[in-house]
Amino acid sequence: MKDFRVTPIRNGTVIDHIDCGQALKVLRIIGVTGDVASTVSVLMHVPSRRDGWKDVVKVEDRELDPREVDKISLIAPKATINIIRDFNVSEKYNVQMPDVVRGIVKCGNPNCITNKSEPVEPQFVVESKDPVVLRCHYCERIQEDFADRLV
Ligand SMILES: Nc1ncnc2c1ncn2[C@@H]1O[C@H](COP(=O)(O)OP(=O)(O)OP(=O)(O)O)[C@@H](O)[C@H]1O
Ligand SMILES: [Mg+2]
Ligand SMILES: [Zn+2]
Structure with missing residues (x-):
């Protein structure tokens, strides 16, 4: 063949x-x-x-x-x-997943300070790597569907 x-x-x-x-x-x-x-x-x-x-x-x-x-x-x-x-x-x-993710994901919470008119750079704590769980450092929300909010 x-x-x-x-x-x-x-x-x-x-x-x-x-x-x-x-x-x-x-x-x-x-x-x-x-x-x-x-x-x-x-x-x-x-x-x-x-x-x-x-x-x-x-x-x-x-x-x-x-x-x-x-x-x-x-x-x-x-x-x-x-x-x-x-x-x-x-x-x-x-590839190596960082322990803290800065700037590459947008927080899913529209009321988060990182989504305000003068935004603060988003920051997330990687709470688990398998499965990947990201928690916003500012509003503490767990990020569902973060793959759709990569920036
Ligand atoms: N010139 C090339 N063009 C396209 N793909 C390539 C080329 N050289 C290597 N690759 C691909 O890059 C990857 C890594 O190649 P490598 O020869 O290191 O394979 P490997 O020994 O199976 O590595 P690994 O242990 O990371 O799986 C493989 O998917 C291989 O098909
Ligand atoms: Mg291989
Ligand atoms: Zn947030």
Whole structure:
């Protein structure tokens, strides 16, 4: 049988071991919304040699900034970031969820001081990493559906 594979990338980033079902959120985080200028491959629900199933995102000519990696850590805590240079993995690291999340999530409480006219930067305490539970430092609300409020 012919071995079909996605196009290897020369330079770019492979985000591997994404929790199954989270690839589209990762794409949104890294700003891939449809009109792209370089190759993007998305694999959903592929077998993982580690355990079960995973999603994978491969972007050509793109590296991630720390803010993007922090966002990814909240929705795909087991993801690995592989920097590809000249077709090879030149760096690999695991995303690491911070203990305190600053600025990358909007509080879901419209009355929170972080959502007022002169907003204070949002800040959340990570109360649990598995499952991810974020509590607003200011209004103390537990954040439901925070993945929809990444900023
Ligand atoms: N040039 C490339 N183009 C596209 N994808 C690549 C390229 N090189 C590596 N990858 C992908 O990057 C990921 C990491 O590659 P690596 O060779 O380190 O695999 P691995 O040994 O299975 O790593 P891990 O233990 O992190 O799963 C894999 O998903 C691999 O398919
Ligand atoms: Mg692997
Ligand atoms: Zn709040």
